Amino acid sequence: xxxxxxxxxxxxxxxxxxxxxxxxxxxxxxxxxxxxxxxxxxxxxxxxxxxxxxxxxxxxxxxxxxxxxxxxxxxxxxxxxxxxxxxxxxxxxxxxxxxxxxxxxxxxxxxxxxxxxxxxxxxxxxxxxxxxxxxxxxxxxxxxxxxxxxxxxxxxxxxxxxxxxxxxxxxxxxxxxxxxxxxxxxxxxxxxxxxxxxxxxxxxxxxxxxxxxxxxxx
DNA sequence: GGCCAGGTGTAAA
DNA sequence: TTTACACATGGC
Numbered sequence: 282x283x284x285x286x287x288x289x290x291x292x293x294x295x296x297x298x299x300x301x302x303x304x305x306x307x308x309x310x311x312x313x314x315x316x317x318x319x320x321x322x323x324x325x326x327x328x329x330x331x332x333x334x335x336x337x338x339x340x341x342x343x344x345x346x347x348x349x350x351x352x353x354x355x356x357x358x359x360x361x362x363x364x365x366x367x368x369x370x371x372x373x374x375x376x377x378x379x380x381x382x383x384x385x386x387x388x389x390x391x392x393x394x395x396x397x398x399x400x401x402x403x404x405x406x407x408x409x410x411x412x413x414x415x416x417x418x419x420x421x422x423x424x425x426x427x428x429x430x431x432x433x434x435x436x437x438x439x440x441x442x443x444x445x446x447x448x449x450x451x452x453x454x455x456x457x458x459x460x461x462x463x464x465x466x467x468x469x470x471x472x473x474x475x476x477x478x479x480x481x482x483x484x485x486x487x488x489x490x491x492x493x494x495x496x497x498x499x
Numbered sequence: 500g501g502c503c504a505g506g507t508g509t510a511a512a
Numbered sequence: 513t514t515t516a517c518a519c520a521t522g523g524c
Contacts, residue, residue, distance in 0.1 A: 411507080
């Protein structure tokens with residue numbers, strides 16, 4: 282059995298971004314997509330728990346809106362997202378992002394651009410992981426997101442070193458997997474889940490084809 | 500009190 | 513091209 286199915290059987294669907302638990306039930310709205318983009322920036326090197334409160338604040342002050350984000354005072358914005366850490370930098374990033382999207386018209390227009398990934402990477406504050414998170418979870422393009430968890434897990438499986446180059450590991454997934462954004466979404470979430478647990482507790486892991494190369498059970 | 504969390508930009512070697 | 517460092521709060 283493919284390791285993806287093993288993980289899926291063991292942990293069940295994770296229902297990650299955009300809206301927990303609702304992902305399969307409806308098409309994403311523009312507001313959903315914007316929230317994903319904002320979350321992707323706020324969660325840079327920060328636990329999701331810290332980000333949730335910041336997102337709540339943005340909702341509370343009706344700031345889940347490109348024009349409002351683009352025009353709000355940067356210090357006010359920083360204060361509202363303080364709990365997500367690096368708050369001065371992230372306030373600046375959110376404003377630059379919003380202004381940049383507005384130059385294209387709407388999020389929808391921006392997502393239709395030819396070289397979307399390069400466009401995203403050219404925005405100050407958006408690096409490979411944030412760009413790919415936006416591509417996969419907001420624009421629903423089949424791009425595999427590599428993060429600290431993914432690197433850790435794959436290095437424990439013996440596929441790569443823990444400091445593997447982002448695009449090298451991404452290339453590995455793109456080569457091995459069918460290019461399907463729902464699969465990439467779920468797969469990445471499952472990896473994070475397994476990284477947070479002790480692999481020994483998962484019966485399926487005992488027959489995992491990668492087990493002999495995996496020191497995760499020790 | 501120390502370490503880490505769904506990274507990125509900048510500067511210097 | 514690689515490495516070091518700043519950015520910053522909250523949870524355990």
